[in-house]
Amino acid sequence: CKEKITKQELKAAVKSAVTDDDRRKGVMVFGLEESAGEVLKDRVEEMLGVCSATGNPTVSDCYRVGAVKAGAVRPVKALFHSNEAPSMVLRSASSLRGTRFSRVYISPDRTSEEREVRKGLVAQLKEKISTE
Secondary structure, eight states, rough: OOOOHHHHHHHHHHHHHHHHHHHTTTEEESSSOOOTTTHHHHHHHHOOOOHOOTTOEEEEEEEOSSOOOOOOOOOEEEEESSHHHHHHHHHHHHTTTSTTTTEEEEEEEHHHHHHHHHHHHHHHHHHHHHOO
């Protein structure tokens, strides 16, 4: 059973695999206040130091996502060197409660399709809870 794979299909498959791997190495941070002249990597590592009891995972890169709007705080995408660091950060994110980062929320880095599916599931859950 031999199928010919076109060069475009191969490129798309490799790009998808690389993108999935990059997403597994990152988290989205919501509610981290913006300030003029901030060193974002230092702020993210400081916040991670508060929430990580097992040590600070090393942030390889981080940046704000979206356009600058007055009065709005843009989310931060933080990337790590390993695939284990994001899951460790997500497990310990609840420890931010009661700290100066209590308004900060951390979630996995999801694709737009995953966000839409999750949004539908959350709506169904809320509806089920309200009817019970």
